[in-house]
Amino acid sequence: MTSAATGYGSPPNPDIDVDIEKKASLSRAVDVGFVRLTLALAGFAGIILIWVILQTTEAALLAIQQFGLGFLVTARWNPVENIYGVLPQIYGSLVTSLVALIFAIPLGIGTAIFLTEGFAPKWVTEPIGFAIELIVATPSVVLGLWGIFVLIPAVRPIFRAINQTLGWIPFLGGPAPRGPSLLIVAMVLGIMISPIIISITRSTFESLPRSLKEGALALGATRWETLLTVMIPAGLSGIVSSIMLALGRALGETMVAAMLSGNANRINISLMQPGSTITGLIASQFGEAGRLQVSALMYAGVVLMVLTLLVNIVAEIIIRKFQNLEQ
Amino acid sequence: MRTLLSAFSLTALTVGFLTATSAQAQTVQISGAGATFAAPLLQRWFDAYNRTVDPTVQVSYQSVGSGAGLEQVINGTVDFGASEAPFSGARLESFRAKYRYEPLQLPMAGGSIEFAYNLPGIEDGELILKRKTYCGIVTGEITRWDDIRIKAENPRIANKLPPLDITWVHRSDGSGTTFVFTNHIRTVCPNWTAGAGTSVEWPVGIGAQGNEGVAATIKQEPGAIGYVNQSYAKLEKMATARLENKAGNIVEFSTEAATSALDAPIPDNFALLVPDPEGPNDYPIVGLFWVMLYREYPDQQKLTKLVEALKWTQGPEGQAITKELDYIPMPEAAIQRIFAELDAITVNPNAVR
Numbered sequence: 148m149t150s151a152a153t154g155y156g157s158p159p160n161p162d163i164d165v166d167i168e169k170k171a172s173l174s175r176a177v178d179v180g181f182v183r184l185t186l187a188l189a190g191f192a193g194i195i196l197i198w199v200i201l202q203t204t205e206a207a208l209l210a211i212q213q214f215g216l217g218f219l220v221t222a223r224w225n226p227v228e229n230i231y232g233v234l235p236q237i238y239g240s241l242v243t244s245l246v247a248l249i250f251a252i253p254l255g256i257g258t259a260i261f262l263t264e265g266f267a268p269k270w271v272t273e274p275i276g277f278a279i280e281l282i283v284a285t286p287s288v289v290l291g292l293w294g295i296f297v298l299i300p301a302v303r304p305i306f307r308a309i310n311q312t313l314g315w316i317p318f319l320g321g322p323a324p325r326g327p328s329l330l331i332v333a334m335v336l337g338i339m340i341s342p343i344i345i346s347i348t349r350s351t352f353e354s355l356p357r358s359l360k361e362g363a364l365a366l367g368a369t370r371w372e373t374l375l376t377v378m379i380p381a382g383l384s385g386i387v388s389s390i391m392l393a394l395g396r397a398l399g400e401t402m403v404a405a406m407l408s409g410n411a412n413r414i415n416i417s418l419m420q421p422g423s424t425i426t427g428l429i430a431s432q433f434g435e436a437g438r439l440q441v442s443a444l445m446y447a448g449v450v451l452m453v454l455t456l457l458v459n460i461v462a463e464i465i466i467r468k469f470q471n472l473e474q
Numbered sequence: 475m476r477t478l479l480s481a482f483s484l485t486a487l488t489v490g491f492l493t494a495t496s497a498q499a500q501t502v503q504i505s506g507a508g509a510t511f512a513a514p515l516l517q518r519w520f521d522a523y524n525r526t527v528d529p530t531v532q533v534s535y536q537s538v539g540s541g542a543g544l545e546q547v548i549n550g551t552v553d554f555g556a557s558e559a560p561f562s563g564a565r566l567e568s569f570r571a572k573y574r575y576e577p578l579q580l581p582m583a584g585g586s587i588e589f590a591y592n593l594p595g596i597e598d599g600e601l602i603l604k605r606k607t608y609c610g611i612v613t614g615e616i617t618r619w620d621d622i623r624i625k626a627e628n629p630r631i632a633n634k635l636p637p638l639d640i641t642w643v644h645r646s647d648g649s650g651t652t653f654v655f656t657n658h659i660r661t662v663c664p665n666w667t668a669g670a671g672t673s674v675e676w677p678v679g680i681g682a683q684g685n686e687g688v689a690a691t692i693k694q695e696p697g698a699i700g701y702v703n704q705s706y707a708k709l710e711k712m713a714t715a716r717l718e719n720k721a722g723n724i725v726e727f728s729t730e731a732a733t734s735a736l737d738a739p740i741p742d743n744f745a746l747l748v749p750d751p752e753g754p755n756d757y758p759i760v761g762l763f764w765v766m767l768y769r770e771y772p773d774q775q776k777l778t779k780l781v782e783a784l785k786w787t788q789g790p791e792g793q794a795i796t797k798e799l800d801y802i803p804m805p806e807a808a809i810q811r812i813f814a815e816l817d818a819i820t821v822n823p824n825a826v827r
Contacts, residue, residue, distance in 0.1 A: 226648070227669030295690050325641050326695050327680050410646030410681030421680045427646075431683060434510075434539025435648025435672035438564045 200452065207445035209438075218446055224412045224428070226436070231443035233450060235414045239422040240451065243333045243404065244397035246418065250337025251393055255344025256386060260374065262345070263352040276349075283342045291406035294335045299326045299407075306330070306419055321417035327409035330418040335403045340393035347392065351385025352378060384469040391462030398455050401426035425451045500530045502779045507536040508543020508556035510684070511650045511703060512763040515583060515801050516556060519787045522795060527786060531779045540650045540672060547766045548572060550827035553780060555766035556582075558650025559672060560745035573826050578819070579744050579764040580812045582787060584802035586732040587655050587759040590712035591699040592692050593619065595634050598713040599726055602628050605718050609663035611640055611699065614678035619697060636697065643691045643700030646681025648673040654761030655701045661749035662758075670749075701759075704732070705800035721754040731757035732802045740808050744815075760802070769818075770825035781816045788812060 204211075210218065214231060221232020258279070262272045306324040314320045359381055363373040379386070409421020410431060429444050436444060506516070513535060520533035538546075540557035547555035548568050561569060561577050569577050589608065591601060603611075604627050610616035616623060617640055625632040645652045649672055656670040668674040682691045685706040692698040692712065699715075704727055707714050716726045725731050735751035735758070748760055765784065771777040786792050793803040804812070 223675060225668070225675040226673050227671040227675070295687075295694070300694060322639060325639075325680060325698075326691055327682070405646065405683055406687065410683075411679070412675060423646075423681075431647040431681070432673055433542075433648075435541040435650070437541060 200449075203445050203448050203452070207442055207449050209442035210446040211449075213439070214443070214446070218443075219450065222412075222414055226432070226440050229437075229439050231440070231446075233425060233428070233447045235412055236423050236425040236428050236447065237450065237454070238414050239329060239404075239408060239424040240398055240426070240454065242418065242422070243329050243336055243408070243424060244394055246330065246333035247336035247340060247397045248390060248394055250334060251341040251344055252390060254337070255341040255389070255393070256348055256379075258341070258345045259348035259352060260378075263349050264370075264374065264378075279342045279345050282338065287339065287400060287402040288406070290335055290339060291403045294331060294403065294407045295326075298335065299331060302331070302334075310419055317416045318418050321415060321420045324419040325409075325421070327407050327421050328419050329408060329415070329422040332404050332407045332424070333418070335407060336397045336400055339400060339403065340397050343393040343396060344386075344389045347389030348382065348386050351382040351389075354385075355381050384466050387469055388462065388466050391458065391465070394458055394462075395455055398451065398458065399426060401430045405430045425454075502531050502776055504531065504533045504553045504776065504780050504783070505536075506533065506543075506554040506556060506765075507538050507546045507552045508766070509540040509558050509650045509763055510537040511540075511558050511585060512556045512582070513537030514705070515796060515799050518795050518799060519792055520783065522791070523783050523786055526791070528779070528782070531783055533783060539648060540653075541648060544766065547577070547768075553771075553776065556763060557766060558585075558761055558763045559653045560743070560747075560764060561766070573768065573770075575769050576743065578767040578769050578815060580767065580784075580815060581740070581744050581746065581762040581804055581808065582765050582784075583796050583804060584732065584736045584760055584762045585651075585654070586704045586727060586735075586757055586802065587651060587658075587701050587761075588704050588707045588714040588727055589699055589717065590689070590692055590702050590707050590710075590714050592694075592696055592713070593638075594636060594696055596631055596713065599716055600628075600631050601713070601715040602724055603715045603717055604724075605662050608715075608717070609659070609665060611642060612659055612676075612678070613663065613665050614642075615665065616640065638697030641695050641698040642676075642679030643688050643695075643698050644676050644679050644681055645673070645684070645688060645701075647683050649684075650761070650763065651685065651701070651703055655759060657747060657749045657761070658759045708800055717758050719754075719756050719758040720750050720752050721756075723754055725755060725757055727757055729797065729800070729802065731755055732760050733805070735760045736762065736802055737805050740811070744812075767816075767819065768825065770820050770822040772821070772823050772825045772827070774821045777819060777821055781819065784816060785813060 210231065214221070218232050219237065220234050221230070222234045223230050223232050224235075225231070258275070261267065262276060303324065303326065306328075309319055310321070310324050355378065359377055360373055363377040364370075368377070404424040404427035408423050408427050410423045410427055411421035412423060413421075415422055425447050429447055432440065433444055516533075516535045520531075520535065524531060524533070535556070540559055543552075543555040544557055544561065544565050546552045548565060550572075557579075560579055566577070589603060593601065607616065607623055607627060610623065618637070619635050619640055620637045625635055628635065652674065653670060653672045656668070656674050659666050660670045668677065679700075680691065682688045682700075685702050688700045688702055689706060689710045689712060692700050693710075702710075702712065714727065716724050719725050734753050735756035736746075736748060737753075738746060738748055738751070740746045744764065746762060751758060751760060771780075787796075788804060788809045796803045
């Protein structure tokens with residue numbers, strides 16, 4: 148028997164054999180363990196989200212029972228008589244976020260193109276990239292203070308001039324603009340969210356295959372044509388997802404809205420007049436709120452979560468559409 | 475030699491550890507939460523008490539707002555609360571249901587509220603606001619500074635009143651300051667419909683966060699006027715208006731005018747609200763803040779230390795700080811009753827929390 152075994156070359160060393168098995172089982176255990184760990188972590192994230200939603204909804208139950216869906220279309224917030232509705236805040240949240248995007252999209256995409264398309268040497272682009280990261284790191288309360296003490300005094304005369312000449316446009320009308328307004332919030336939000344658009348768009352452009360650009364240039368396309376007909380369409384899904392992420396961030400931003408919106412519980416079609424947002428309302432009223440008022444604030448929080456969820460769903464649909472386009 | 479040394483150091487360490495723990499055991503941690511308006515005074519008081527009187531008493535006060543403070547008192551997560559509005563409504567019922575007694579609310583100091591304005595060329599105290607006028611401003615009936623009604627009341631500065639829109643600035647966050655202010659407005663202004671509360675539905679104006687937010691907004695907006703705590707107006711050196719009181723006199727803020735305004739008979743539950751003081755020289759917009767206590771505490775030592783500290787705040791040293799920070803000290807008669815209530819708190823190891 149042994150000789151037959153030796154016929155196949157060196158005899159199998161039982162020690163090594165065991166070792167390999169051991170190692171295999173160990174590394175397999177590590178593999179399995181790692182997979183389970185990541186599963187647990189992912190599950191944990193999901194559980195926390197569900198937990199937050201359930202808790203918030205439970206806390207909001209009192210207000211949900213009392214006000215129902217009328218909460219969404221009522222434009223009153225009266226803690227004295229306990230009458231609550233968040234229509235002005237829904238309007239304020241949506242309008243400030245959308246206008247912020249109008250500021251941030253050209254700024255973000257333009258900067259990303261500048262940083263990736265070799266318009267400037269590295270010693271120019273690198274500090275700019277660094278500065279953009281610093282904007283992200285700036286606490287929103289600091290940006291809010293900057294808004295109060297720097298931006299408002301700087302833009303007020305401009306706003307007044309625009310209001311006087313173009314006041315017939317509903318969005319720019321109303322009495323002479325004072326300090327805080329929805330437009331100021333939107334401007335600061337635009338500054339806050341543009342780094343998200345810049346960094347994601349930038350990495351999208353960087354990850355596009357070089358052959359795309361080189362091919363276009365080789366076919367005789369100008370730089371403009373390459374950019375507009377090849378690069379941007381190819382990176383569209385990345386750009387769109389960056390915009391949607393930024394929109395979500397703008398909807399949820401609290402401090403800037405609470406400090407700069409003017410917190411007026413009215414729907415002003417004009418962006419130059421004070422308004423308020425859901426986040427600003429929750430942040431400013433929570434501390435002193437009565438029982439039903441806390442519940443109504445929680446309800447407002449649920450509304451904001453649903454709103455954000457809807458935005459994300461729409462974003463997902465749009466991104467898929469664009470991905471199909473690319474293929 | 476080495477063993478001896480290490481044994482020695484071990485002993486030293488143990489001794490050090492023992493002394494440290496015994497010192498720690500003596501330290502009494504008292505926690506409170508509530509009104510932001512009361513926070514500067516409470517924090518100053520307890521800091522001074524810790525440094526100059528009893529270093530073993532450490533009081534931490536979180537200024538989370540009156541409403542949140544009352545909730546924490548009901549939930550039993552703090553040793554005391556502070557609020558500018560007395561217990562009322564659903565919160566009072568919850569407290570009674572849980573503890574089976576009335577909350578003990580003791581006034582510690584008062585504060586007053588001023589109209590601060592930003593009118594180019596018009597100095598501090600030059601603007602006079604009669605009741606009808608400031609009612610008109612808060613309800614939005616008067617919208618211009620060159621309004622004939624404002625001019626008529628201010629003959630000396632009538633020509634200096636600028637042709638500007640009035641920008642009313644109010645608090646956007648819920649606050650006891652707003653409660654005291656709207657409580658006065660509700661009493662004085664017939665056309666005011668928004669009621670009184672820590673936050674109300676303002677008919678006009680822009681909202682700013684906190685006293686500092688209101689101050690910043692007023693300072694930046696020519697034509698702006700709003701309400702801030704007196705101590706804050708002084709700190710920020712803001713121009714403030716002279717007001718007409720119930721007796722029809724024009725009064726400027728002074729500690730005396732505010733003290734005499736609060737010198738009213740205090741009811742048994744100490745819930746004294748003076749929406750419109752009656753004295754001829756009284757300053758019209760004043761309010762108290764209360765410390766909310768339990769009538770039973772589970773821990774004798776903590777109770778003793780808390781009562782001692784609270785009594786100290788009403789003594790000469792405590793009241794010196796009150797005046798220094800521009801709050802209004804409690805009158806002597808009230809202090810006697812407050813002390814009697816403090817002495818009546820009992821120890822019950824099974825006290826509900």
